[in-house]
Every structure is written in structure tokens, then in C-alpha cells.
Amino acid sequence: MNRTTRLTVLLLAVALLGTVGTAAVLRAADRSAVRDRQQAGGPPVRAGAVTLRPSGGRQLLVRNLAWGPHRDELATVPAGRPDGPRTASGVRCLRFHAAAGTGICLQAERGALADSYRAVVLDAHLRERHRFPAPGIPTRARVSPSGHTVAWTVFVSGDSYAGTAFSTRTALADTRTWALDDNLEEYAVIKDGHPYHASDINIWGVTFADDTRFYATLATAGHTYLVRGDRTARTLTTLHPNVECPSLSPDGTRVAYKKRVPGASPDAPWRLYVLDLATLRETATAERRNIDDQALWSDDHTLVYALPGDYGSDLWTVPADGTGTTRRLMTSALAPAYAG
Numbered sequence: 051m052n053r054t055t056r057l058t059v060l061l062l063a064v065a066l067l068g069t070v071g072t073a074a075v076l077r078a079a080d081r082s083a084v085r086d087r088q089q090a091g092g093p094p095v096r097a098g099a100v101t102l103r104p105s106g107g108r109q110l111l112v113r114n115l116a117w118g119p120h121r122d123e124l125a126t127v128p129a130g131r132p133d134g135p136r137t138a139s140g141v142r143c144l145r146f147h148a149a150a151g152t153g154i155c156l157q158a159e160r161g162a163l164a165d166s167y168r169a170v171v172l173d174a175h176l177r178e179r180h181r182f183p184a185p186g187i188p189t190r191a192r193v194s195p196s197g198h199t200v201a202w203t204v205f206v207s208g209d210s211y212a213g214t215a216f217s218t219r220t221a222l223a224d225t226r227t228w229a230l231d232d233n234l235e236e237y238a239v240i241k242d243g244h245p246y247h248a249s250d251i252n253i254w255g256v257t258f259a260d261d262t263r264f265y266a267t268l269a270t271a272g273h274t275y276l277v278r279g280d281r282t283a284r285t286l287t288t289l290h291p292n293v294e295c296p297s298l299s300p301d302g303t304r305v306a307y308k309k310r311v312p313g314a315s316p317d318a319p320w321r322l323y324v325l326d327l328a329t330l331r332e333t334a335t336a337e338r339r340n341i342d343d344q345a346l347w348s349d350d351h352t353l354v355y356a357l358p359g360d361y362g363s364d365l366w367t368v369p370a371d372g373t374g375t376t377r378r379l380m381t382s383a384l385a386p387a388y389a390g
Contacts, residue, residue: 092361092382093136095120100139102151102174104390112136112383113143115362124155124176129348129388132365132380141176145188148172148387150197152225156188156204169202171225180228185219190295190344191385194258198225199281201256201264211254211294211342212317218254220266222281237279239268240287246270253277253286255295255344257305265289265296265305276305276325290330294320295344297353299370303327306335306345306353306370314340322355324370337368337376346386354379354386 093116100111110132114125120138124146127134143155144167153172158165167184169191186204193200201222208216222231231237234253239246252269256279259265264279268286276293277286294308304327308320318340324333335353345355353370356363361382368376380386 092116093133093380095125095136095138097140098137100124100126100137100141100176102148102153102172102176102389106390108388108390110380111146111148111387111389112365112380113146113385114138114382115359115384116382117361124153125383126389127380129390139176141172143385145191145202146385146387147191147193148389149193149195151389152193152197152200153387154191154193154200154202156184156191156202158188167204169200169221169223171200171223179225180223182221182223182230182232184221189218190220190255192256192258192344194261194264196261199223199258199261200225201258203254203256212319216252218252220253220256222256222264224261231281231284234266234279234286237284237286239277240285241270241275242288257296257298257344259298259302265298267294267296274310276307289327290325293325296325297345297347299347299350301350304370306347308341308343322353322368324353324372333370333372335368335370335372336374337366339376346388348388356384356386 095116108129109126110129111126114123122142123138124141125136125138127136145156147154151174155170155172157168169182169184170178171180173179184204186206188204190203203218203220206217206219220234235251248270250270253266255267257265262281266277268275268277274294275288276290277288279286292309296305296307305325309323310319311321320341322335322337322341343356345353348354352367354367357366363384365380365383366376367379
């Protein structure tokens, strides 16, 4: 190969590399533009004051998952305009719930070697009142109707309810005295009318009737049960099988829950059901997708729950009586609670 030929080949190679580089830059710019358009089309979020005792009507509070500087912050919208602009509080929570001006916020604290977690009790202005260390990854949180008792569940091993290789820890705390029951597995279990003891018991997903009585899930020997809890007696009594993550209706008569259904994929086993506590009659809702959430009652007739979305999670609603259809309530949101 003579000098002229070598120079021609070199120039062609440089031109080819330049073309490839330009194409890569243009593709990256195009992806960035698409991403920017997607974010621009998301819900507007701005910083502002957020309260658990709003004066301007009922509010819906969520963990905001829209991309931007306010991602993972508690944000609020008018309950009647869930798709409207969001006001972000600056308080970040992985899980959240609120009632009667009291909030429970489960947070992560990033460490150099490992993350740690805590349960923080908030006042009506989202200021910290008290904190408790949490021994694992936050997964569920609830506040009693009076705001006097809070509960939270964490994974202490594993990170999914779908399989069997996980362990949970559920705690209750009094927000007046800060008395703590840090492990509900220490309560006495009454199963099928008889005392029950087992080393594999797990408790999760508390939902409150009042400051003393609550419901939760108990798992043992490969089965789950709805249990009624009594803080005074320190007992858990089984009521119904195949119930996970119960949520008590505002009138106290029904429980919404995840039920494992025959024939479903082991990775997506649950459907959303409602149990009448007086008759123990089960009603399947119109939601036929896999539900891995503790549903929330927005009123006596409607359930709110999370499903995977483009930015992590969207909120959906469905009637509790088995009629109607599902409806997307909010995009880019998780852990809903109503205030006001």
C-alpha cells in the first residue's frame, strides 16, 4: 500500500468515525428530548406548605414519584382534583399514612456502608414529634382514626411478599406516651379457638378499628389469616384464611385485602377482594390485575391502591362492591392518605 492509498484510507476512517459519533450524539439528544417531553407532560409540582389539617377542603396526600427535585416528597392535591398541580412538602417518606392530624413517615437514611431506616411520627405541619429505629426495609404504615396510635411493618429479611423467604417486623406505638410494642409476634395467638405457638409466625399490614382494636395478617405454616388484634389483652385471634394486607372500611364493617387466587403466577398471585366481617362473605372487585399493596378506602364505597407505572407507581380506584370498572386516579404517586 503506497502513501496515497494509506492517506485515503485514513481519511475515510476519520470520516466514518465522525459520522458514527454524530449519529450517537443525535440519538442521545433525541432520547433526552423525549425524556424532557415526558417530564414536561407530567404533573406540575411546586414547593409549598402542606398540612394534615387543611382548611380549604379535603386533601389527598401522596409520596410524589414524578421526576424532578421533589421526587419522594410528601405532596398534596385537592381530593377532587387528583390530576391538578401538586404542592410538595420537602419531607421525604418511603411509606406514609395519616389520620386526625398525625402522620407516620417511614424513612431511609443513606449510609456509606449500608442504609438504616426509621419510623417518624409527624404533627399536623409535618414536623417531627418522635422517631423510632426500624430494623428493615419499610413496607406498610397506618395511623388509628384518632391519631393516637401508629403502626408500621418492615422487611427484616427478603423484600417481597410473593415468596416464602421473607421475615417481617410489625410495631405499634402510642403517640401520647410513646409506649412501644416493637414486635407483634410477641402477642398471644388464638387460632381456630385454641392457643397457637409456632416459630415461623409473621405479622404485617395493620389496619385500625380504634386505639385498642386492629386487624392484620398473620402467616404461619405456609398460610395467611386475617387476625383481630387487641392491644390491651395482647392477643391476635384468627378470623378468616387467605387474607393479606387488610384495610378496614370507614364504617368498620368490611376489610379490603389481597387474596392469593388459584392458577395465578407465583410472581403475581394476588387479586383485590372485600370481606364482610359479619358474614365472612368475600366479594371480588372489578380489578383483575395483580395487587401488591394495602388498599385505602377513600370513602365507604371506593378503594384506592397502587399499581406499577412509568415513574414507579400510579394510583387507581375501583368500587368495593364488585361492580363498575377501574380508573386511574393519579400518575407517579404512592402511599395515599386523605386529610380534612
